[in-house]
Amino acid sequence: VSVLIIDQPWYFRNWRLDPTIQSALVMLDDLHKYFRSEQGLYARLIDTERPAITFQLLDLKHFGLSDDLYIKMNARGKPLTPFETFKARYEQTLKDLFPKEQRVLDGQYVSMAEFFARRMDTSWADLFWPHRDPNSNVFDAAVMNVFRAVILITRSPQADGFGEDVNLLRNRFRKNSYAFFHQRDWLDRPFSEMLAVLLEAWSAAGSDIGMQFPDGRYFNEKAVFDKLLSDPTTLGYEDIVQLAAYGQYLKTHGDKFESTDFQAWMRVVFNLSVNTEYNRPADLQRSLAALNTLAPHMTSILDYLARADSEITGFNQQQVAEEKLKAKLLIADNTWRVLIERAEGHGYFRGQIGFLLAFSGVSVHPAAEGEEPWTHETTLRLQHEFKGVLQQASAMFGDSGLNSLPDYRWERALLALGNYLLAARRNDSFLVNAQAEPASWKRLLRGAWSGSPQAAVLCSLWKRLQGTANLEAQLDAVIAEASGIEDWRAALIATPAAIGYCHQRMIRHAENARTYLLKKLQMNGAHAELFTYCLYAQTLQSADREGRLQVLTPYYEETNTAEEEPHVRLRGHHGDRLLIFVIEFDYVQYEIKLLEPHPEFLPDPLLALFQKIGFALTGTHLVKHSTIDNIESDIFELDRHLQIMRRN
Secondary structure (H helix, E strand, O other): OEEEEEOOHHHHHOHHHOHHHHHHHHHHHHHHHHHOOOOOHHHHHOOOOOOOOEEEEEOHHHOOOOHHHHHHHOOOOOOOOHHHHHHHHHHHHHHHHOOOOEEEEOOEEEEHHHHHHHHHHOHHHHHHHHHOOOOOOOOHHHHHHHHHHHHHHOOOOOOOOHHHHHHHHOOOOOOOOHHHHHHOOOOOHHHHHHHHHHHHHHHHHOOOOOOOOOOOOOOOHHHHHHHHHHOHHHOOHHHHHHHHHHHHHHHHHOOOOOHHHHHHHHHHHHHHHHOOOOOOHHHHHHHHHHHHHHHHHHHHHHHHHHOOOOOOOOOOHHHHHHHHHHHHHHHHOOOHHHHHHHHHOOOOOOOOOHHHHHHOOOOOOHHHHOOOOOOHHHHHHHHHHHHHHHHHHHHHEEOOEEOOOHHHHHHHHHHHHOOOOEEEOOEEEOOEOOOOOOOEHHHHHHOOOOOOHHHHHHHHHHHHOOOOOOHHHHHHHHHHOOOOOOHHHHHHHHOHHHHHHOOOOEEEEOOOOOEEEEOOOOOOOOEEEHHHHHHHHHHHHHHHHOOOOOOOEEEEEOEOOOOOOOEEEEEEEEOOEEEEEEEEEEOOEEEEEEEEOOHHHOOHHHHHHHHHOOOEEEOOEEEEEEOOOOHHHHHHHHHHHHHHHHHO
């Protein structure tokens, strides 16, 4: 029997985490039971010539701490886990990074390496223990995931390799390991210092995360920690910014901080980050650099924002301007706090309430530019306006976006007052809820700050509504009053089904003055022409269903190619002869065309009938033009004459 004694205390510190160690203890107990009645065994143990057991002491401090060495010398006969390898080698790294610095632990000064080792075996281990793998009883994956996230938030935005670092750390196919972290020089002082700060704060409550933040409105520590444990590569850029701001505050003021200041700091960072568009690491880089600039003011962030000379880059500048105005309001009169925080807490607005400030007149008040202070009377008046607008906004929008009403009443009421649609490449959109989309309700609300015409339409609608009671009836009244508007808006207002046809909520205004309803996003998908579809959906369908068309049966032919025009098709019979009419819209009028049969095959009485009611030979077809106002009566007239001729 050969016993290897490894002079590395870290190996045995994890005994409770490793069932193999427990199995070894059971084995020793079994050996005792098996040999306890034997005689003369002690003599064999102390025999120096032919010992039954030999001991070899190998001091690993004199060896390079390589993965291969640990794997070969591991008494369990299986490779070390990534965290065991990381832990051993990282302790040596800490000795190099902090050769003289010490920390207080249990009333004693210890080195940074000793501090890490003992904490990782005690309170930090307690933090991760509930998140261990149920099969192996180790928490390696969880702890390495957290380390990876801490690396991510401590990368310097001034570093040349910042973008590459971020891409690597957010690549879920790159597995956690000491070699991966070490080769990029990520295990540096900023990482080590932040790691200690966060783990000390989170482990303060034992096996459950210690909550440092007053509440979870602007940073949910438990939710973030759970995300770090499971997969840090799923962190969005705004999550990274918020976690970095959270860590910076604890690192600077963790021993003693005011919860009110912490709340104010995280509120501002949350509002700025969630309302800034992030597409690439360079966007994140700018925001993290801005955080470093703001960090000296984190305990008095509102005072800094309210200063005329304060400058914040790296975030959406409109949101920056909004935060500066809100800071002035909060400093001028703290009664604004409840209103502002209530509005910011709306699940869809998420801190972006500039439209409320604009619609209530706050943003255009001279005091917003620092020209004069807000008087008490002015504050009361503006708050009253703000409450009213917030009430309207909360009725129209829920946490996920628009609170849809039957028959697209919100959309049609807006169209009754103006063109609120936003451009989306070659299309115009009725707007979607997804905040990241360029044609979203969120973007329309954002436009209120700059006075966009689309936002002005929304403001006009809210001003017409009397509270939020009987909304459907109020919106119907707005819709009924629509007059003197463009034909395409009037058609959509009168035909809810036309909006419903647009599965992606897109229409396209073409160069030939036609407007197309798109089921998808492009003309190579199914699409209809607005005026013919409205004619069919609003009039002809119900006329056919109710029997008001006796001869002609209407159909709608959508197309998926730009070469063929969508149209209404009318089918009927005269005797045994099939009649097919096609109705298209061209510029400002409809065109009713006899598609079959060819005019030369028509009997004279039928040809004379068509000519009598306005059809004329154009090229090889009989064609009649009809205005928007007359198209319905012209179709019913055609059906009536065909019915009369059929009876005769």
